[in-house]
Amino acid sequence: MAAKGESLAAPLLERSAGRRDPFVEVRLYRRGAGPVAIFRSDLSGPRRDRLDVRRIQANHGLRALYAFKPEGSRRGLRIRCDPAAGYSALPFRDGAAIALDGEPKESWTKPVSVIVAGLLVPALMAAVAVNGVPEPLLPSRVISGIFPPWILVSAVIIFARARTRPRAPNPGQFKVHSGGLAWKRQGGGKTIEIDKADVTSVTWMKVPRAYQLGVRIKDGLFYRFIGFREQDVSSLTNFIQKNMGVTPDEKQLSVSGHNWGGIDIDGNMLTFMVGSKQAFEVSLPDVAQTQMQGKTDVLLEFHHDDTTGANEKDSLMDLSFHVPTSNTQFVGDENRPPAHILWETILKFADVGSSEEPVVTFEGIAILTPRGRYSVELHLSFLRLQGQANDFKIQYSSIVRLFLLPKSNNPHTFVVITLDPPIRKGQTLYPHIVIQFETEAVVERDLALSKELLAEKYKDRLEESYKGLIHEVFTKVLRGLSGAKVTRPGSFRSCQDGYAVKSSLKAEDGLLYPLEKGFFFLPKPPTLILHEEIEFVEFERHGAGGASMSSHYFDLLVKLKNDQEHLFRNIQRNEYHNLFNFINGKNMKIMNLGGDGQGTSGVVTDVLRDTDDDAVDPHLERIKNQAGDEESDEEDEDFVADKDDSGSPTDDSGDEESDASDSGGEKEKSSKKEASSSKPVQKRKPKGRDEDGSEKKKAKKKKDPNAPKRAMTPFMYFSMAERGNMKNSNPDLPTTEIAKKLGEMWQKMSSEEKQPYIQQAQVDKKRYEKESAVYRGEAPVDVDSGNESD
Numbered sequence: 001m002a003a004k005g006e007s008l009a010a011p012l013l014e015r016s017a018g019r020r021d022p023f024v025e026v027r028l029y030r031r032g033a034g035p036v037a038i039f040r041s042d043l044s045g046p047r048r049d050r051l052d053v054r055r056i057q058a059n060h061g062l063r064a065l066y067a068f069k070p071e072g073s074r075r076g077l078r079i080r081c082d083p084a085a086g087y088s089a090l091p092f093r094d095g096a097a098i099a100l101d102g103e104p105k106e107s108w109t110k111p112v113s114v115i116v117a118g119l120l121v122p123a124l125m126a127a128v129a130v131n132g133v134p135e136p137l138l139p140s141r142v143i144s145g146i147f148p149p150w151i152l153v154s155a156v157i158i159f160a161r162a163r164t165r166p167r168a169p170n171p172g173q174f175k176v177h178s179g180g181l182a183w184k185r186q187g188g189g190k191t192i193e194i195d196k197a198d199v200t201s202v203t204w205m206k207v208p209r210a211y212q213l214g215v216r217i218k219d220g221l222f223y224r225f226i227g228f229r230e231q232d233v234s235s236l237t238n239f240i241q242k243n244m245g246v247t248p249d250e251k252q253l254s255v256s257g258h259n260w261g262g263i264d265i266d267g268n269m270l271t272f273m274v275g276s277k278q279a280f281e282v283s284l285p286d287v288a289q290t291q292m293q294g295k296t297d298v299l300l301e302f303h304h305d306d307t308t309g310a311n312e313k314d315s316l317m318d319l320s321f322h323v324p325t326s327n328t329q330f331v332g333d334e335n336r337p338p339a340h341i342l343w344e345t346i347l348k349f350a351d352v353g354s355s356e357e358p359v360v361t362f363e364g365i366a367i368l369t370p371r372g373r374y375s376v377e378l379h380l381s382f383l384r385l386q387g388q389a390n391d392f393k394i395q396y397s398s399i400v401r402l403f404l405l406p407k408s409n410n411p412h413t414f415v416v417i418t419l420d421p422p423i424r425k426g427q428t429l430y431p432h433i434v435i436q437f438e439t440e441a442v443v444e445r446d447l448a449l450s451k452e453l454l455a456e457k458y459k460d461r462l463e464e465s466y467k468g469l470i471h472e473v474f475t476k477v478l479r480g481l482s483g484a485k486v487t488r489p490g491s492f493r494s495c496q497d498g499y500a501v502k503s504s505l506k507a508e509d510g511l512l513y514p515l516e517k518g519f520f521f522l523p524k525p526p527t528l529i530l531h532e533e534i535e536f537v538e539f540e541r542h543g544a545g546g547a548s549m550s551s552h553y554f555d556l557l558v559k560l561k562n563d564q565e566h567l568f569r570n571i572q573r574n575e576y577h578n579l580f581n582f583i584n585g586k587n588m589k590i591m592n593l594g595g596d597g598q599g600t601s602g603v604v605t606d607v608l609r610d611t612d613d614d615a616v617d618p619h620l621e622r623i624k625n626q627a628g629d630e631e632s633d634e635e636d637e638d639f640v641a642d643k644d645d646s647g648s649p650t651d652d653s654g655d656e657e658s659d660a661s662d663s664g665g666e667k668e669k670s671s672k673k674e675a676s677s678s679k680p681v682q683k684r685k686p687k688g689r690d691e692d693g694s695e696k697k698k699a700k701k702k703k704d705p706n707a708p709k710r711a712m713t714p715f716m717y718f719s720m721a722e723r724g725n726m727k728n729s730n731p732d733l734p735t736t737e738i739a740k741k742l743g744e745m746w747q748k749m750s751s752e753e754k755q756p757y758i759q760q761a762q763v764d765k766k767r768y769e770k771e772s773a774v775y776r777g778e779a780p781v782d783v784d785s786g787n788e789s790d
Helices: 053-060 109-131 141-146 149-161 230-244 338-349 451-456 470-482 573-585 603-609 618-628 633-641 653-678 714-729 735-748 751-778
Strands: 023-030 033-042 050-052 062-069 074-078 087-091 097-104 172-177 180-185 191-195 199-207 210-217 222-228 249-251 262-266 269-274 277-283 287-293 297-302 318-322 360-369 372-378 382-386 391-395 399-406 412-425 428-438 442-446 465-469 485-487 501-505 508-514 518-522 527-530 534-541 553-560 565-572
Touching (some): 023 053, 033 050, 033 565, 050 053, 053 062, 053 087, 053 097, 172 230, 199 230, 222 230, 262 338, 287 338, 297 338, 318 338, 360 442, 360 470, 372 470, 382 470, 399 470, 399 518, 412 470, 412 518, 442 470, 465 470, 470 485, 508 565, 508 573, 714 735, 714 751
Parallel strands (some): 199 249, 399 485
Antiparallel strands (some): 023 033, 050 087, 062 097, 172 180, 180 191, 199 210, 210 222, 262 269, 269 277, 287 297, 297 318, 360 372, 360 428, 372 382, 382 391, 399 412, 412 428, 442 465, 501 508, 501 565, 508 518, 553 565
């Protein structure tokens, strides 16, 4: 049952007042796969509420569109359109986020061409082989000399048996060097590197249309690389023997289809053999449950939510072995039949129950993606998420990187585990596990590791016990066990001295973290965008319809090199300069609305400045005024000399810019008054344009010097008290690093430690309210002040 006002079709984006053109955000799938495209489509029709179905089908080569539910990969009703206009029959709400599944067009040229070539070419070659070469072609040296009839007959046979080479399900590049092996996925992703000292055995196997290379390492992992040619086998075998000292063995694959044979257990791998050939093999640590069924059957159940590749549509769920009582491989007795012996052997290696105690456990952890509360167990080679309805087992080899990202002015901290390949739940893939910890929660944990193991394998990586903030303890232990690197916030700071800016993506509100090597949007949908993947970014005016709300926000469009787009909406206007300076400092291409790409001289900057509010940012001005008395000439020189410094809230350059703008504004006002007294009344020109139609900047309103000073925040009182001590203890530290360290100290303080500064801020707030009331009552009315609002 849907709540009042809730749509059952798709989640809706918040409608913004004053949008110029109504639109919907479309996530397009192709036969259930994808999304293959994410874009905005303007609504058409008489009431501007109809989807242009014909244009979408033409742009993406589709013959039909259907409503689609990605969670269950199910199609809904077909979206019918008007035959004449091409618009949808049903209306769509402005700002809605919808999912569509497209049926591609069936091209008849390719199958017809294959059929014609397959019939015509062999027929011509057979005719030449039987009847001889036609007389007009006899003088040709190619026909009579190089290609005699018997070669043409052989070509007919080869052509008839020719088949296209199968495409690997997970293509990549394989590299062999003197230090070991490496494989990198095509299109980017995690690189698998195997040191030659860790290799225990190498095997070759002939699989359909290719060769498979199997590599087993000391940790028990087994890697399979498929797609080698026959000529690659000999060259790689010689190289591996010479550089690694390992002689590859040759195995044969059983293709007879027999389901009876023997079982070979080598380490943690179970291989089913038909005679001397291998039928299949499974990894015993992936077994979740194993039990006896009767006296002759052994049932194996596998983790159904383990890490899996995106191209692996199906997973092995369970497997049953029938072991007759006459079996001679596993000899038993009346009380313990052969099936029971096999079951006990499998139980030693299977991941069943508490066969392996976790190193450390964190109970009741809130995970946002996939949503739920889980018990997180960190083992020696994997981590497990145990919830009421789901159980995930993730190998440490699948962890690419860890992210530790605090939330600004919020008692929570994100810890993100990035996976490659991702975990899968049903048909949904989760490449990022988003965990939310309480920032000020303190825990103490002892690791279930012996001193010998800590000294041998985890020296300088793990300690016997940890005590501290829960997110720090969790990250340190997971980093030590998995070896993954940890990424923390970089140099970016928002106007509130935070690490992220508030925005929305695909109808979901969240935080956009500008990191040193990418952007990360959290918590849902978790989206990681690397700088190297970005083609350009574009600042867009939010809702350019003239509404008052539109002047407070803007949008950030990120276009990737693969033509995919991410639109981050509803970013506050006072974050523009921080974002622009950060993006410009990373040498990324910036495309403004005007298309000039000239940074702050573009249209977006003019639009953002052209607002009805006070052009002076009160937060930045407050920081400048309070820090002005503390800044010295020496600090200013440090700031100018440090080229890598990205600026700080205490930079005095903003005051100089404000003074220049004020003087220019006075001149412009006086010139306007003179022009209005000497010229006749003319037709009103558009706002923000000169007589020739070119755009101009609105004059910056001069701030009243008699206005009361705004109230200070508790953090500013803390900064004023500690900034001098920080500067004295670290004289060479840049201004931005001082502000960063003060922010970190403030976040780690308890509520009791912050109380004195909160009381000072409350007293200052009452002072400001009292002075503001007196100021508003005595201040004269300025007829030239425009649309000024207090």
